[in-house]
Amino acid sequence: MQLTINGQSRMVEAASTVADLLKYLQLETDRVVVELNREILSADSHCATRLQDGDSLELIQFVGGG
Amino acid sequence: MQIYINEQPHTCEAAIHLHELRDQHKPDADVLIVNGFPAATDQELKDGDRVTLIRRGEQPTAQELEALMIARHTPGVHAKIKHSCVGIAGVGGLGSNIAIALARVGVGRLIIVDFDLVEPSNLNRQQYFIDQIGLPKVEALRDNLRRINPGVAVEIHQVKITPENLSELFGQVDVLVEAFDAADQKAMLANNFLRLPLSTPIVVASGMAGFEPSNSIVTRVAGERLYLVGDGVTAAGPGCGLMAPRVGIAAHHQANAVLRLLLGETPD
Numbered sequence: 001m002q003l004t005i006n007g008q009s010r011m012v013e014a015a016s017t018v019a020d021l022l023k024y025l026q027l028e029t030d031r032v033v034v035e036l037n038r039e040i041l042s043a044d045s046h047c048a049t050r051l052q053d054g055d056s057l058e059l060i061q062f063v064g065g066g
Numbered sequence: 067m068q069i070y071i072n073e074q075p076h077t078c079e080a081a082i083h084l085h086e087l088r089d090q091h092k093p094d095a096d097v098l099i100v101n102g103f104p105a106a107t108d109q110e111l112k113d114g115d116r117v118t119l120i121r122r123g124e125q126p127t128a129q130e131l132e133a134l135m136i137a138r139h140t141p142g143v144h145a146k147i148k149h150s151c152v153g154i155a156g157v158g159g160l161g162s163n164i165a166i167a168l169a170r171v172g173v174g175r176l177i178i179v180d181f182d183l184v185e186p187s188n189l190n191r192q193q194y195f196i197d198q199i200g201l202p203k204v205e206a207l208r209d210n211l212r213r214i215n216p217g218v219a220v221e222i223h224q225v226k227i228t229p230e231n232l233s234e235l236f237g238q239v240d241v242l243v244e245a246f247d248a249a250d251q252k253a254m255l256a257n258n259f260l261r262l263p264l265s266t267p268i269v270v271a272s273g274m275a276g277f278e279p280s281n282s283i284v285t286r287v288a289g290e291r292l293y294l295v296g297d298g299v300t301a302a303g304p305g306c307g308l309m310a311p312r313v314g315i316a317a318h319h320q321a322n323a324v325l326r327l328l329l330g331e332t333p334d
Contacts, residue, residue, distance in 0.1 A: 031249040033256045035289055040260040043253075060288050062252040065275040065302035066160045066245055066313070 001053040012051075019046040025059070033060040067113035072130075073137030084109050088119055095119035128217045135172050135215075143329065144172050150328045151175040153239035155227050155255055157203045158182070159308055160271055161245030162193035163317035164324070169211045169218045171325060176211070178204050179223040179235055191310040227251075229258040237264070241324045244270040245317075247308075249301070260292060269323045269333070273297040274316035276306045283312065285319045286334050293333050295319040 003012050003021075015021040018041060022029050034041040035058035041049060068077050071091055085108045088095050097120040098105045111117065126134065136144045150173050154161045157180040165176055180203045184194045188203075198206040204222035211220050223235060236242050236259070244255045252270060259268050273296035274283060288294040295316050302308045323333035 028249075031253045033253060033260070033289075033292070038290065040257065040289070042261060043257055058289060060256070060270075060272075060292070060294060061298070062249040062256075062270075062272045063275075063296075063299060063301035064247060064249040065273070065300070065308050066156060066158055066247040066252075066271060 001051065001055075003051065003054075004056040006058055016050060017047055018049045018051065018057075021051060021057070022046060022059075027059060027061050031062045033062075034058075035060075067111075069111055069114065070116040070137075072118055073116070073134050078111070082111055084111060084117065087111065087117060092119040092121070094121050096122050131215065132172075132217050135217075139172065147172055147325070147328050148174040150240045151177065151238065152324055152328075153177045153236040153242040154179070154245055155236070155243065156180050156245040156247065156251075157192075157207050158188065158245065158247055159191040159310075159313040160274075160317045160320065161243070162203070162207055163314050164243055164245060164321045165207055165211060166193050166214065167318055167321035168324060169215045169220075171321075172215065173218065173324075173328070175219045175221070177221045177223070177236065177239060178207060179225060179227055180204050181224055181226045191308055191313045227255065229254065232258050233262055236266075237262070239266060241327050242266060242268045243320055243324060244268060245320070247302070256292065260289070265291060267291040267293060267327050269293045269295065269320045269327075271295045271316050271320055273300045274312050275300045275302040275308050277309060277312060280312070280315055283315050283319060284334075285323050287332065293323050293327075295323065 003010050015024050018034055029046055037056055068075055084098055084105055099118040101116050152168055152173050154165055157178050165178055182203050184198045184201050184203055184206050186199055188194060194206050202224045204224050208220045208222050211218055242259060244252055246252050256270050278300055282297040285295050326333045
């Protein structure tokens with residue numbers, strides 16, 4: 001399916017949920033902010049949230065340091 | 067002619083020399099500064115000169131200091147930010163630097179939250195002193211801020227920030243700053259704060275370890291009320307420590323993003 005991830009259009013076949021997509025992109029679920037179609041997703045809903053063709057996501061990954 | 071004495075406008079009817087002006091306005095002043103430079107000898111003053119008369123070791127009152135700050139900052143800026151409140155979550159390398167920048171610029175109220183104590187290794191980048199080792203960071207920082215600008219109201223909480231107490235701690239701030247160290251804590255704060263029914267912006271940071279180029283640290287809009295500072299990739303870890311210059315750059319990106327938001331400007 002066609003997704004827009006951080007402003008860039010991408011074809012992703014291997015992911016049906018947000019959790020699948022994070023795994024596919026090698027992002028750790030407890031270190032990201034996921035915005036799906038401009039709504040912030042709670043961390044505990046990644047597994048249950050299904051992706052649909054045309055979805056737009058902002059994925060913000062945190063690294064340690066401060 | 068018009069000159070400025072300690073940033074206040076002053077009209078002189080006739081020509082006047084520096085020492086005469088000192089004798090009239092502050093006879094005990096022992097440091098005389100004209101247009102930013104110490105004046106070693108007496109001199110005739112010109113229209114528009116800015117004279118600062120100081121008695122060494124004497125502290126201005128809070129009112130005098132505020133008048134000096136208003137004069138020094140861009141007109142209108144001080145009035146806006148004086149009535150603002152900023153929350154700072156974590157006062158380590160980022161948060162202690164951000165708090166000092168915001169206190170110097172004159173943000174009226176700061177809410178600083180951290181459960182941690184000052185440790186010796188913190189002195190490599192955090193705004194604490196060697197005689198503050200072992201103190202709660204929020205207490206040490208409050209004392210340091212008071213020494214810089216006693217006009218800033220500093221509210222301190224020595225607690226661990228959780229999804230449960232987030233709203234109580236920061237529900238009333240104009241801008242929240244994420245200044246944690248651990249990646250999962252950064253994400254926890256952003257995720258939970260962004261889900262609160264508020265329109266308050268949050269400025270977060272990710273990626274400022276090591277000594278990569280300064281210009282790889284940027285500020286960008288990452289969501290409707292989410293602003294992200296950092297290079298996005300350089301994690302702290304073995305062989306890539308956190309150091310004062312680059313952490314300071316990220317902290318001041320965050321502080322400037324806060325200032326711009328308070329003044330109604332977009333941060334990026």
